[in-house]
Amino acid sequence: MAPHAEDSASFANGGVAPSPPKDLFVVNSPNVEYTDAEIKSKYTYRTTAVTKGSDGKYVATPKETKYDFKVDRKVPKVGVLLVGLGGNNGTTVTAGILANRRGLSWATRTGTQTANYFGSVVMGSTIKLGTDEKTGQEINIPFHDLLPMVHPNDMVIGGWDISGLNLAEAMDRAAVLEPTLKQLVHKEMAAIKPLPSIYYPDFIAANQEDRADNLIPGSKACNEHVEHIRKDIRDFKAANNLDKVIVQWTANTERFADLIEGVNDTAENLLKAIETGHEEVSPSTVFAVASILEGAPFINGSPQNTFVPGAIALAEKHDAYIGGDDFKSGQTKMKSALVDFLISAGIKLTSIASYNHLGNNDGKNLSSQRQFRSKEISKSNVVDDMVAANSVLYKEGEHPDHTVVIKYMPAVGDNKRALDEYYAEIFMGGHQTISIFNVCEDSLLASPLIIDLVIVAEMMTRIQWKAQGEDGKYGNFHSVLSILSYMLKVSIHSSPVPSTNSAQAPLTPSGTPVINALAKQRAALTNIFRACVGLEPENDMTLEHKGL
Numbered sequence: 001m002a003p004h005a006e007d008s009a010s011f012a013n014g015g016v017a018p019s020p021p022k023d024l025f026v027v028n029s030p031n032v033e034y035t036d037a038e039i040k041s042k043y044t045y046r047t048t049a050v051t052k053g054s055d056g057k058y059v060a061t062p063k064e065t066k067y068d069f070k071v072d073r074k075v076p077k078v079g080v081l082l083v084g085l086g087g088n089n090g091t092t093v094t095a096g097i098l099a100n101r102r103g104l105s106w107a108t109r110t111g112t113q114t115a116n117y118f119g120s121v122v123m124g125s126t127i128k129l130g131t132d133e134k135t136g137q138e139i140n141i142p143f144h145d146l147l148p149m150v151h152p153n154d155m156v157i158g159g160w161d162i163s164g165l166n167l168a169e170a171m172d173r174a175a176v177l178e179p180t181l182k183q184l185v186h187k188e189m190a191a192i193k194p195l196p197s198i199y200y201p202d203f204i205a206a207n208q209e210d211r212a213d214n215l216i217p218g219s220k221a222c223n224e225h226v227e228h229i230r231k232d233i234r235d236f237k238a239a240n241n242l243d244k245v246i247v248q249w250t251a252n253t254e255r256f257a258d259l260i261e262g263v264n265d266t267a268e269n270l271l272k273a274i275e276t277g278h279e280e281v282s283p284s285t286v287f288a289v290a291s292i293l294e295g296a297p298f299i300n301g302s303p304q305n306t307f308v309p310g311a312i313a314l315a316e317k318h319d320a321y322i323g324g325d326d327f328k329s330g331q332t333k334m335k336s337a338l339v340d341f342l343i344s345a346g347i348k349l350t351s352i353a354s355y356n357h358l359g360n361n362d363g364k365n366l367s368s369q370r371q372f373r374s375k376e377i378s379k380s381n382v383v384d385d386m387v388a389a390n391s392v393l394y395k396e397g398e399h400p401d402h403t404v405v406i407k408y409m410p411a412v413g414d415n416k417r418a419l420d421e422y423y424a425e426i427f428m429g430g431h432q433t434i435s436i437f438n439v440c441e442d443s444l445l446a447s448p449l450i451i452d453l454v455i456v457a458e459m460m461t462r463i464q465w466k467a468q469g470e471d472g473k474y475g476n477f478h479s480v481l482s483i484l485s486y487m488l489k490v491s492i493h494s495s496p497v498p499s500t501n502s503a504q505a506p507l508t509p510s511g512t513p514v515i516n517a518l519a520k521q522r523a524a525l526t527n528i529f530r531a532c533v534g535l536e537p538e539n540d541m542t543l544e545h546k547g548l
């Protein structure tokens with residue numbers, strides 16, 4: 001075993017090969033072809049092109065673009081490497097997968113609880129396949145059955161942490177899960193020790209220093225850290241006989257990195273900056289670069305600008321997948337749904353006050369102003385596109401007041417209290433005030449998102465497309481996986497550190513529009529996957545029930 005592989009933080013699933021998926025449905029269409037290895041579909045993408053005439057009138061022209069999609073049906077054996085494995089999210093998601101894999105049940109104060117994947121859009125929600133031809137009733141199927149996706153029970157989990165506690169000790173430190181459940185997974189969790197990681201103190205709060213006892217030797221310079229992390233990824237893949245590895249950052253929120261020309265503005269400059277040990281390259285960017293160079297999709301679950309322009313360029317150069325930023329777990333997820341509802345109902349939202357306090361280590365790290373700033377910006381986003389799309393309610397540049405407050409209150413632990421007030425103008429000078437008190441068990445809300453991000457990112461590595469009718473070979477989607485936006489708050493900030501009111505949004509290829517409305521994000525995810533099996537986008541016109 002490679003020197004540090006024995007403390008590799010993997011836990012195999014008993015080496016059992018992933019169970020082959022049984023198909024819940026088959027598409028009966030001349031545009032869809034099934035082979036043992038692939039699903040091929042011919043898809044017509046219908047949009048509306050709008051131009052403005054000289055008279056100022058819009059001209060809307062229906063447009064059709066034809067694509068060929070190809071899906072690799074073989075569900076690979078997938079490993080997940082979490083940066084921050086020993087944290088609240090890392091220990092909770094690991095224990096949760098263990099408990100589900102073993103079908104565990106445990107005693108709680110209110111009775112017996114059985115393992116589940118609630119809160120995962122892939123494992124816990126359904127999509128409309130169509131309507132029963134005889135009864136006209138909707139037929140809904142589990143989201144996970146739409147395409148041949150990885151099952152979380154089959155995932156092999158590993159990762160790094162600057163804290164050397166094994167996962168049983170770290171799970172106790174996190175204080176998220178019931179003691180009765182912790183007892184049932186204690187043995188497996190104790191056998192997992194996070195791989196040593198890199199620690200550049202200036203990027204996270206000083207109050208994190210006492211955890212940093214599990215560090216990779218050497219320095220960023222001469223690519224020592226990048227090469228060490230790349231070897232960790234290779235060793236983990238080989239030791240667990242994996243087909244693929246997905247890397248995800250669920251470590252602490254870092255301060256923003258300054259965007260410096262000649263340092264992190266291009267792929268070449270970023271690689272040079274790392275080689276020379278430039279202090280402005282963050283640990284998360286080092287992990288992203290290592291993952292990109294190893295061809296492992298990298299997802300950033302925190303709000304910092306991990307993907308500086310040079311990192312995005314490097315991903316594009318290597319045709320590697322990246323996604324970010326910042327899991328969208330509780331308060332912001334609610335906000336992106338509520339704001340969408342209010343504004344699309346023609347109600348003029350004029351102010352949002354978002355306060356929360358929490359007592360976990362994430363909150364402790366965020367009690368430091370520079371780390372809070374990263375989070376404040378990511379949480380101050382999500383309304384921009386919905387406001388900008390409604391010129392009836394809002395004049396150019398007008399938007400609701402929006403403030404975000406986060407306080408660290410150790411007593412409440414992981415059970416974050418989110419208090420929101422939405423204030424809006426309604427008919428004839430009236431006002432509506434919506435006040436929400438939302439107790440989010442933060443890690444229990446974020447852990448299913450970690451699973452969804454892995455499943456969707458991995459699925460995207462098995463979907464390719466080409467323009468219909470052209471001989472060219474199939475290719476990947478753009479490196480920036482904006483399809484992940486349903487699970488994420490904001491984008492990789494490839495512009496200078498933005499003001500709190502500037503628009504950011506889940507990562508999108510440069511120059512593409514930003515969508516924060518939660519329903520639109522879910523529709524994009526669902527409809528892209530539907531297109532891969534030749535199905536039209538979900539629409540709720542139900543003309544068949546309207547006399548047509």
Ligand SMILES: NC(=O)c1ccc[n+]([C@@H]2O[C@H](COP(=O)([O-])OP(=O)(O)OC[C@H]3O[C@@H](n4cnc5c(N)ncnc54)[C@H](O)[C@@H]3O)[C@@H](O)[C@H]2O)c1
Pocket residue numbers: 083084085086087088089090160161162163197198199200204211249250251252253254283301302303326327328329330360361362365441442443445446
């Ligand atoms: N609901 C949620 O929990 C939620 C929602 C959105 C975003 N997030 C983000 O997810 C991240 C993790 O949240 P958490 O509650 O698990 O926090 P946590 O503090 O419990 O866990 C973070 C872990 O990262 C480790 N760490 C820090 N720097 C590291 C490095 N360079 N390499 C490896 N490990 C490192 C820490 O030792 C710690 O164990 C935070 O950035 C948080 O802002 C969490």
Ligand SMILES: O=P([O-])([O-])O[C@@H]1[C@@H](O)[C@H](O)[C@@H](O)[C@H](O)[C@@H]1O
Pocket residue numbers: 327328329330331332333356358362363366375379406416418440442
């Ligand atoms: O996703 P969400 O619930 O809006 O936002 C959460 C914040 O409210 C919380 O303060 C922070 O610690 C979490 O990391 C997360 O970002």
